[in-house]
Amino acid sequence: MQDVVILGSTGSVGMQAVDVIKHDPGLKAVGLAAGRNWRKALEQARSLGATKVALWDVQAAAEAERSKGYLGLENLEVLSGQEGVERLAALSSAHTVLHAVPGFLGVKLLLRSLEGGKRVALAGKEALVCAGELVRDYVQKGNLILPVDxxxxxxxxxxxxxxxxxxxxxxxxxxxxxxxxxxxxxxxxxxxxxxxxxxxxxxxxxxxxxxxxxxxxxxxxxxxxxxxxxxxxxxxxxxxxxxxxxxxxxxxxxxxxxxxxxxxxxxxxxxxxxxxxxxxxxxxxxxxxxxxxxxxxxxxERFPCLGLGYEAGRMGGTAPCVLSVADEIVVEAFLSGEVKFTEIYTILKAVLDSCLPKPVTSVDVLEQEARWAAWETRRLINTLTRR
Structure with missing residues (x-):
């Protein structure tokens, strides 16, 4: 029996991972982490027999704690906030941690799993794109990352x-x-x-x-x-x-x-x-x-965003992180109707052109660059929406 933690269990990949574990008697989910969908997380814990659930949203964690008894989950441990999710990322009893947390949020979680010596099944590609230079050190020491994409x-x-x-x-x-x-x-x-x-x-x-x-x-x-x-x-x-x-x-x-x-x-x-x-x-x-x-x-010509991956990758340093974070912001703006589909590339290219890549020496450096990327992207979006 192999014990597994799923980070991002209520998202698309996470729910499919739950389905895989349900059909495989050799796998057992011991921990589940989600953002704020506490109802779905509790349902998953009950169906899989998980003993721990972590919710990034503190209020959602409080609701889960109050409600778990009604679902017969009196013994379920509910962890709260970023600290609670990070605890699951390095859970001592887990053999494998499946990372299905999208975006920059996954960076610290990925590093916590690697620091804890966990085998990582990686679906959240943005974390690796942002922190690849930090992750490489763990891989060279023997940590195993198995791609899920x-x-x-x-x-x-x-x-x-x-x-x-x-x-x-x-x-x-x-x-x-x-x-x-x-x-x-x-x-x-x-x-x-x-x-x-x-x-x-x-x-x-x-x-x-x-x-x-x-x-x-x-x-x-x-x-x-x-x-x-x-x-x-x-x-x-x-x-x-x-x-x-x-x-x-x-x-x-x-x-x-x-x-x-x-x-x-x-x-x-x-x-x-x-x-x-x-x-x-x-x-x-x-x-x-x-x-x-x-x-x-x-x-x-029609889909120039592909070329940005090569451009940022060759720039190196924090450029891939800047590009990834900018995309998170601009896609959200597109989905909310603030920008056109074709303006996604325009904004991403402008952010990348303004980027001055720094060596990736720590998570602090990545967080600083991520904040700048988010600010610059939002500034460009606001400029477009004021036309």
Whole structure:
């Protein structure tokens, strides 16, 4: 039996992780952490038999503490605030901590898990993009980070038994998002409800918008650099509408390995939680695809956000963190109707152009840069909305 903590259990990836654990008798959820959705967190704790729940929102934690008895959870320990969530991130009894906390909030949690010697199943890519230089020190000491993103899980699986020195380049696949066939003029008129209608994946609102702009792939390019140590000129992206091939590795001899699977996040979650073993497929379907697999180059004229990942990654230092935090702010502004879809890139590019990267020497440096990025992004949004 392997004890697991899920950070971000009430989000899209977290709920799918809960489903994986329900179907796997070899996994046990001992702790769950969420933001403010205390009702869902208590329901999950009851269904999984978890002994600890942490809620970032202090008022939500108080509600959970008052209500747990009505659900027969008298013995459940409710932890409160950032400190409570950080305790779960390094819970002594946990073997693996699944990180599904999006955005900059995940940085300290990721570092706490690594400091605690936990095996990390990582879905919250922004934390690694922001703190990659700090995380690298832990990996060099032997900490294991298992990617949950389907693309990086695919790369990880393809290089098993191989030497990274033999890799010529890797190729991350992208569905192309909800607007892959729209013209630049049409893109300027899209609304949030359209952006949230992803053609193949079931995801949360921010990552769905990021998929539509291809900024999600920009993050994944930087994530791949951090995970596998490959230079940016060895990380490529192609559009693959079917979302069946999740990534490919091309070796120096000219051969290529690819990982194929249905577009179901529960598969890479199950792989990360059970690694190095594979459990019999509950979610996969061996006859899942009989059609044609097609690939095309991304159109950077219509979707320039992808290029920002390469630009920030090559700038190095705190630039990836600045770009990631800026995207959090501007996507929220798009979803609330403050900015147009095409203005997302305009704002991100302006923030990155104003960035003066610093060496990532501590979390304090990252927090300072994150505050500046949030302030600068909001300033640019306000400038646009006053037109």
């Amino acid at each position: 389907s693309e990086h899980s695919a790369i990880f699986q393809c290089i098993q038994g191989e030497s990274l020195n033999e890799v010529d380049y890797i190729t991350l696949t992208a569905s192309g998002g909800a607007f892959r066939d729209l013209s630049k003029d049409e893109l300027s008129r899209v609304v949030p409800s359209q952006a949230l209608a992803h053609p193949t994946w079931r995801m949360g609102p921010k990552v769905t918008v990021d998929s539509a702009t291809l900024f999600n792939k920009a993050l994944e390019v930087m994530e791949a650099h951090c995970l596998f140590g490959l230079p940016y000129d060895k990380i490529r992206v192609v559009i693959h509408r079917e979302s069946i091939v999740h990534s490919m590795v091309t070796f120096k001899d000219g051969s290529t390995k690819a990982q194929l699977a249905p577009p179901d996040m529960r598969l890479p979650i199950a792989y990360a939680l059970n690694y190095p073993k594979r459990k019999p497929g509950v979610f996969g379907n061996t006859g899942f695809f009989t059609g044609t697999l097609a690939f095309e180059q991304p159109d950077l």
